[in-house]
Every structure is written in C-alpha cells, then in structure tokens.
Amino acid sequence: MLLAVVLMLAIGSAAVGCHERPAPVVLPPPVEATSVGVGDVFVLHIVGEDKLPTEFTVAPDGTVDVPYVQRLKIAGLEPQEISELVRNRLMEAQVLTDPSVVVSVKAYNSKRVVVTGEVKNAGALPLEPGMTLVRAVSEAGGLTSLARKNAIVLRRSAQGKTLAVTVDYDAITNNEIPDVPLQAGDTIHVPPRVF
Numbered sequence: 001m002l003l004a005v006v007l008m009l010a011i012g013s014a015a016v017g018c019h020e021r022p023a024p025v026v027l028p029p030p031v032e033a034t035s036v037g038v039g040d041v042f043v044l045h046i047v048g049e050d051k052l053p054t055e056f057t058v059a060p061d062g063t064v065d066v067p068y069v070q071r072l073k074i075a076g077l078e079p080q081e082i083s084e085l086v087r088n089r090l091m092e093a094q095v096l097t098d099p100s101v102v103v104s105v106k107a108y109n110s111k112r113v114v115v116t117g118e119v120k121n122a123g124a125l126p127l128e129p130g131m132t133l134v135r136a137v138s139e140a141g142g143l144t145s146l147a148r149k150n151a152i153v154l155r156r157s158a159q160g161k162t163l164a165v166t167v168d169y170d171a172i173t174n175n176e177i178p179d180v181p182l183q184a185g186d187t188i189h190v191p192p193r194v195f
Helices: 002-017 079-092 133-139 169-173
Strands: 041-046 055-057 063-066 070-073 101-107 112-117 123-126 152-158 161-167 187-190
Touching: 041 079, 055 063, 070 079, 079 101, 112 133, 133 152, 133 169, 133 187
Parallel strands: 112 187
Antiparallel strands: 041 055, 041 101, 063 070, 112 123, 152 161, 152 187
C-alpha cells in the first residue's frame, strides 16, 4: 500500500513538473498597408510654398482639396503617388514649373483593428505602426477579471480567406512565445472564462 502511495505521488509530481511550452502563433505575416483612406491625415509640403496649408484629411468621398489644383481623388494612393499627382497637376496648371512635393502620413485613421469580449473598452482602434496583440489589448483598457487569457481568438483575412488562431496571452507576456504583429482588419476576441 505504501509503495502504491509513493508511486502515485511520483507520477503526480512528474505530471506537474512537465509544463508543455505553448506553440508560437502561426499566421501569414501582416500586410503593411500604406495607401491612404477616408479619415487619414497627411502632411503635404510644396517646397518653397511656406504659406500654404500643409495638413490634410481625406474626405468621406476619398478626396482632398489642395491649393492651386483643387479637389483630387486620393483614396487608395500611396504617399509617393499623391506627391507625384500633386506635382503633375501643379505643372499642368502652370502654377509651378518643377515643384518638389513631399507627402508623409500623420495618422492612418482608416486602418483599424477590433478588440471585443472581455476587455475594459471593446471597440475599434486605429492601427499604429508596429502594433501587436498585447498592445491592442492594452489600448482597449486591458483584460477584465473574467477574461480567458489562454484562449484569445485572432481573426485575419489573408489571400481571400479568414483565418482564426487561438493565442495564449500569458505565454506572450511571460516571454514564452513572441507577440503577434497585427494588420489592418484584424479582430481580437477575448472570451469569458468557463466556470
């Protein structure tokens, strides 16, 4: 009988000591989207024209009003394409002969990630460069006490399909697996614990 008890304790302690290391999340790498969309804010500077406005917001119809060239449809264009479009329009209108136009995006408000479930402030967040799952959860106010941390679901559209993976939040924060970089359109759902 004593031998059976010792054997059971040995097996139990061996099982407790064998902590299975969580596997890293396998997803296609995030697609870096740098084209501008509705609500995005960018800075457009025409070299030598210091008195003109420099900050612009893309209107709901995807356009922006630029001095000298009026309304331009720019939704879906990259910053360098906007620069080239404005430069060409300035030359076509014979406003400037060889202008230098510099465009940089200040805020990508059109690119968002959504955090739902057991976080303090569920909703859509603007995607910032380098944003990760842990950072998005943090910006959503953090996890609630009811959060099931080891079963967070991340959904991503890639190559015409929606992929869903389960992520262990504690494994990331304990440096057991890398954090997950996000892309525009990702959805993070934090389910409640099962009691």
